[in-house]
Amino acid sequence: MTTRITPEETALVLIEYQNDFISPGGALHDGVKGEIDRTQMLAHTRDVVAKARQSGMKIVWSPILFAAGHPELGDAPYGVLGVVKGANAFLQGAWGGDQAEGFTPLPGDLVVSGKRGLCAFASTNLEFLLRHSGIRRVALGGFLTDCCVESTMRTAYEHGYDVVTLTDCVATLSRTQHDAAISYTFPMFSRPMTHQEFILESVS
Amino acid sequence: MTTRITPEETALVLIEYQNDFISPGGALHDGVKGEIDRTQMLAHTRDVVAKARQSGMKIVWSPILFAAGHPELGDAPYGVLGVVKGANAFLQGAWGGDQAEGFTPLPGDLVVSGKRGLCAFASTNLEFLLRHSGIRRVALGGFLTDCCVESTMRTAYEHGYDVVTLTDCVATLSRTQHDAAISYTFPMFSRPMTHQEFILESVS
Amino acid sequence: MTTRITPEETALVLIEYQNDFISPGGALHDGVKGEIDRTQMLAHTRDVVAKARQSGMKIVWSPILFAAGHPELGDAPYGVLGVVKGANAFLQGAWGGDQAEGFTPLPGDLVVSGKRGLCAFASTNLEFLLRHSGIRRVALGGFLTDCCVESTMRTAYEHGYDVVTLTDCVATLSRTQHDAAISYTFPMFSRPMTHQEFILESVS
Amino acid sequence: MTTRITPEETALVLIEYQNDFISPGGALHDGVKGEIDRTQMLAHTRDVVAKARQSGMKIVWSPILFAAGHPELGDAPYGVLGVVKGANAFLQGAWGGDQAEGFTPLPGDLVVSGKRGLCAFASTNLEFLLRHSGIRRVALGGFLTDCCVESTMRTAYEHGYDVVTLTDCVATLSRTQHDAAISYTFPMFSRPMTHQEFILESVS
Numbered sequence: 001m002t003t004r005i006t007p008e009e010t011a012l013v014l015i016e017y018q019n020d021f022i023s024p025g026g027a028l029h030d031g032v033k034g035e036i037d038r039t040q041m042l043a044h045t046r047d048v049v050a051k052a053r054q055s056g057m058k059i060v061w062s063p064i065l066f067a068a069g070h071p072e073l074g075d076a077p078y079g080v081l082g083v084v085k086g087a088n089a090f091l092q093g094a095w096g097g098d099q100a101e102g103f104t105p106l107p108g109d110l111v112v113s114g115k116r117g118l119c120a121f122a123s124t125n126l127e128f129l130l131r132h133s134g135i136r137r138v139a140l141g142g143f144l145t146d147c148c149v150e151s152t153m154r155t156a157y158e159h160g161y162d163v164v165t166l167t168d169c170v171a172t173l174s175r176t177q178h179d180a181a182i183s184y185t186f187p188m189f190s191r192p193m194t195h196q197e198f199i200l201e202s203v204s
Numbered sequence: 205m206t207t208r209i210t211p212e213e214t215a216l217v218l219i220e221y222q223n224d225f226i227s228p229g230g231a232l233h234d235g236v237k238g239e240i241d242r243t244q245m246l247a248h249t250r251d252v253v254a255k256a257r258q259s260g261m262k263i264v265w266s267p268i269l270f271a272a273g274h275p276e277l278g279d280a281p282y283g284v285l286g287v288v289k290g291a292n293a294f295l296q297g298a299w300g301g302d303q304a305e306g307f308t309p310l311p312g313d314l315v316v317s318g319k320r321g322l323c324a325f326a327s328t329n330l331e332f333l334l335r336h337s338g339i340r341r342v343a344l345g346g347f348l349t350d351c352c353v354e355s356t357m358r359t360a361y362e363h364g365y366d367v368v369t370l371t372d373c374v375a376t377l378s379r380t381q382h383d384a385a386i387s388y389t390f391p392m393f394s395r396p397m398t399h400q401e402f403i404l405e406s407v408s
Numbered sequence: 409m410t411t412r413i414t415p416e417e418t419a420l421v422l423i424e425y426q427n428d429f430i431s432p433g434g435a436l437h438d439g440v441k442g443e444i445d446r447t448q449m450l451a452h453t454r455d456v457v458a459k460a461r462q463s464g465m466k467i468v469w470s471p472i473l474f475a476a477g478h479p480e481l482g483d484a485p486y487g488v489l490g491v492v493k494g495a496n497a498f499l500q501g502a503w504g505g506d507q508a509e510g511f512t513p514l515p516g517d518l519v520v521s522g523k524r525g526l527c528a529f530a531s532t533n534l535e536f537l538l539r540h541s542g543i544r545r546v547a548l549g550g551f552l553t554d555c556c557v558e559s560t561m562r563t564a565y566e567h568g569y570d571v572v573t574l575t576d577c578v579a580t581l582s583r584t585q586h587d588a589a590i591s592y593t594f595p596m597f598s599r600p601m602t603h604q605e606f607i608l609e610s611v612s
Numbered sequence: 613m614t615t616r617i618t619p620e621e622t623a624l625v626l627i628e629y630q631n632d633f634i635s636p637g638g639a640l641h642d643g644v645k646g647e648i649d650r651t652q653m654l655a656h657t658r659d660v661v662a663k664a665r666q667s668g669m670k671i672v673w674s675p676i677l678f679a680a681g682h683p684e685l686g687d688a689p690y691g692v693l694g695v696v697k698g699a700n701a702f703l704q705g706a707w708g709g710d711q712a713e714g715f716t717p718l719p720g721d722l723v724v725s726g727k728r729g730l731c732a733f734a735s736t737n738l739e740f741l742l743r744h745s746g747i748r749r750v751a752l753g754g755f756l757t758d759c760c761v762e763s764t765m766r767t768a769y770e771h772g773y774d775v776v777t778l779t780d781c782v783a784t785l786s787r788t789q790h791d792a793a794i795s796y797t798f799p800m801f802s803r804p805m806t807h808q809e810f811i812l813e814s815v816s
Binding site for chain 2: 067071072073074077108110111112113114115116117122123124125127128129132133134
Binding site for chain 3: 127128130131132134158159160161
């Protein structure tokens with residue numbers, strides 16, 4: 001990238017800030033509760049959203065959602081989508097699938113539609129939205145560090161975006177797993193930094 | 205394809221059976237009204253849906269939908285998406301974007317999410333849904349013959365599906381335009397046939 | 409697009425200027441010979457390539473190529489890929505698949521790899537090349553007006569590029585077919601213009 | 613997947629068995645040499661290729677290749693592609709980019725074309741080849757466990773394939789890094805198993 005990227009060409013892509021991950025009682029909350037607390041990633045996310053919005057960046061929310069019974073996943077999903085179906089998680093129109101309090105879109109934000117898999121590009125209109133808004137840099141936060149966030153990072157890098165991973169705005173099931181991703185794979189496919197470093201670099 | 209494709213491996217993909225195209229008062233209805241009447245494509249679609257459903261095929265509805273103001277399209281869309289925005293068409297949660305009467309999903313049907321462009325694969329979870337359901341053949345109907353239906357046909361062919369275009373279940377702005385697509389490009393990227401020929405071939 | 413697009417952000421994408429289409433004796437030459445002559449599209453292409461190169465645009469060549477026996481197409485391809493296999497066309501490493509005289513890459517040009525289908529994006533690294541070079545506008549020429557050029561145009565439009573179709577640098581099997589594409593579908597998915605209009609708009 | 617997948621519907625996808633990784637003197641060989649030795653992944657790969665070929669599976673080779681100077685990567689690539697360019701690795705037509713001895717395609721194998729990024733689907737015709745050959749299961753081996761192999765695994769899973777990762781046919785820069793991928797992310801997106809378990813399951 002030879003020319004400077006402006007805040008208007010930057011999108012903050014926020015992955016799965018939904019009750020089933022974030023809120024007590026959520027279908028998958030217990031698995032990530034400890035790491036949410038340890039990393040303080042919710043407070044960091046609120047901070048980066050406020051500052052990014054003020055600077056003119058595009059805020060993009062990317063929920064994962066299924067119809068009742070998860071018919072989108074076929075008869076016998078395996079792997080992580082099997083876990084999602086087994087937990088009956090992320091139902092569209094139900095509390096668990098809703099954006100958690102404090103993480104709901106404002107007018108002017110974009111909301112990704114179609115996400116039934118892990119990568120936020122794979123089954124959605126994210127690429128369409130970013131391209132038609134002239135976005136050249138994406139900064140990623142949300143869940144899980146090494147699952148949906150990482151898949152999205154990998155694809156964004158292949159698509160030629162300048163990819164920032166916000167290392168203090170992501171969480172997964174354990175600290176070991178979280179640290180492995182941030183140490184080993186994040187630097188291959190992105191420029192990892194804290195949310196404060198990101199704001200400093202992008203807005204100043 | 206060497207093995208016989210079963211009805212369970214076949215999907216009927218129905219593109220934009222929404223009020224803005226089909227119903228009097230719809231934002232783009234006047235442009236297609238004449239061809240809808242001439243081709244009788246609504247009656248043919250109802251017929252093929254009923255028979256396909258009965259045979260065990262997957263019914264897949266693919267609406268195009270936008271937030272108020274069409275923010276997904278950037279500041280100044282050109283071409284056909286500029287026309288869609290100019291007509292204020294296909295708003296999510298409004299009557300114009302709703303599926304038209306007689307063309308609403310039943311339990312067990314799949315509904316494509318994310319469509320903001322023309323090809324039903326390009327910004328959606330259609331491929332994800334088809335693959336996770338084990339689909340190998342797609343049959344296409346809807347609007348417009350040479351726009352969204354044709355883009356979807358072209359992509360489905362590249363993706364290796366056995367593609368059927370239902371020539372009496374599609375319509376566009378004029379007969380000349382409709383006939384040009386069906387004569388010239390449909391046979392390159394699909395096996396064009398009437399809905400009755402399709403049922404005869406697939407179900408018997 | 410709010411900011412002006414520079415020649416350095418523009419790519420001329422040239423589809424299938426190979427012996428099997430262009431040169432006497434080519435496997436598919438007889439089908440397009442008449443239209444190549446009528447449209448003078450080869451001379452126009454040479455002209456636009458020279459001027460685009462001089463202005464700093466990226467020149468991108470997109471051949472279609474197969475291994476001997478066309479194993480990439482499965483056992484029994486139908487539609488246009490069946491025709492390609494039937495004609496034994498576009499073999500890699502053979503004369504028919506080679507770029508025709510006058511249409512070979514120079515140092516600094518990019519050559520798309522992987523094309524086995526019709527759309528120049530569908531099975532290739534074209535998107536990767538364009539994105540990693542910072543391209544925002546693509547101008548399209550080559551074969552066939554309503555097959556590979558049109559599929560490429562449709563996908564480029566969905567991907568958010570500013571798409572120009574060079575109406576006097578494309579050819580297909582007949583004038584009727586050519587005119588139908590240029591009249592009906594090109595304006596939906598691109599800004600059609602002659603190569604002279606394109607140079608005037610882009611370079612001045 | 614409800615029906616049994618046959619060997620003919622299975623592809624062994626072999627990623628970057630090229631001199632620059634495998635052979636002494638290769639541009640990136642020193643970084644992976646220790647893990648190649650420890651895991652014995654080359655011997656395991658030779659074994660699984662022989663048995664897969666015999667059983668009727670499709671063998672698919674996926675090299676990564678660049679023109680001299682790596683023009684495909686833009687001016688200043690960052691992350692892992694910056695490392696590739698910095699090492700001047702994987703040049704097309706040069707020894708480093710060639711398939712290593714013992715890992716060259718035989719007649720009937722398929723060779724993926726276009727790979728300039730990490731995921732074997734992202735800039736290539738892999739999906740086209742798999743779909744047009746009717747493949748439903750992919751088994752993955754090669755380099756690096758947590759880079760190209762992992763990106764390919766993640767995408768194949770989203771595409772609805774039955775994905776097998778051959779845990780004793782992959783290697784990366786260190787054992788810690790290798791084990792982290794196999795423990796944490798491989799089970800999310802695949803069914804990890806040894807090459808012997810794979811042959812037993814698929815062929816018996």
